[in-house]
Amino acid sequence: MYRSEQIVFDKEKPHRVIVRNYTKDDFEQLIDIQKECFPPPFPSELWWNNEQLLNHVSLFPRGALCVEIDGQVASSLTGVCTNFNPAHPNHTWEEATDSGYITNHDPNGNTLYIVDISVRPTFRSLGLGKIMMQAMYHVVVEMQLDRLLGGGRIPGYHKQAGNMSAQRYVDKVVAGELYDPVITFLLKCGRLPIAVVENYLEDEESLNYGVLMEWKNPFKLL
Structure with a gap:
């Protein structure tokens, strides 16, 4: 099981944070985080429910991480193991994660797939998302997986969709010409980024597009 402690700074004020696996005791706070992070028009039925969270901590507890600050759960990151073939990247979030229930978790998979990452808005200046992502990289290395993979929303795309394709939008973000x-x-x-996928997730801001983005295990030759 994963646990680490470090200090983060809000301007000059230090905060001690704990990165750990989340448990049943955290479920209520984890659902609250989803509500804060994904308000309407994001579909409320895509927020976590207790059955999904129970599967996370039962089927793949190593992939269920959170950050705790002063006794409060401030953020969470959830993953699942799957087999991924880069030659055939197209899929939906529902297919990759069994709609967040992760009953398709494959202990012998080659890829750690990110199901969700959420940080309470009031804590987003502390870099907690990056801290959790780095912790999940540790899991990839420890399990000797090929990669970490996940589909990212492109919430800024709806503002540019009249001027360019989703692929062009992503290229401009990578080039630093646009911010997403x-x-x-x-x-x-x-x-x-390795692929732009249509109809990846129901999300009005992204026009249902997702961008598959990977981190390759540097200790494996792929």
């Missing part, structure tokens, strides 16, 4: 709150964040975490 999700894709730019994932780039800063060390992940690289």
Whole structure:
């Protein structure tokens, strides 16, 4: 099981944070985080429910991480193991994660797939998302997997859709010509885009597009 402690700074004020696996005791806070992170028009039925969370901590507890600050759960990251073939990247979030229930978790899979990452808005200046992503990289290395992979939303795309394709939008974000709150964040975490997928997730802001972004295990030759 995973547990680490470190200090983060809100301007000059230090906060001690604990990165750990989440448990049943955290479920209520984890659902609250989803509500804060994904308000309407994001579909409320895609917020976590207790059955999904129970599967996370039962089927793949190593992939269920959170950050605790002063006794409060401030963020969470959930993963599942799957087999991924880069030659055939197209899929939906529902297919990859069994709609967040992860009953398709494959202990012998080659890829750690990110199901969800959420940080309470009031804690987003502390870099908790990057801290959790780095912790999940540790899991990839420990399990000797090929990669970490996940589909990122492109919430800024709806503002540019009349001017360019989703692929062109992503290329401009990678080039630093545009900023996207999700894709730019994932780039800063060390992940690289490998494919733009249509109808990846029901999301009005992204026009249902997703961008598959991976971090390759540097200790394996792929």
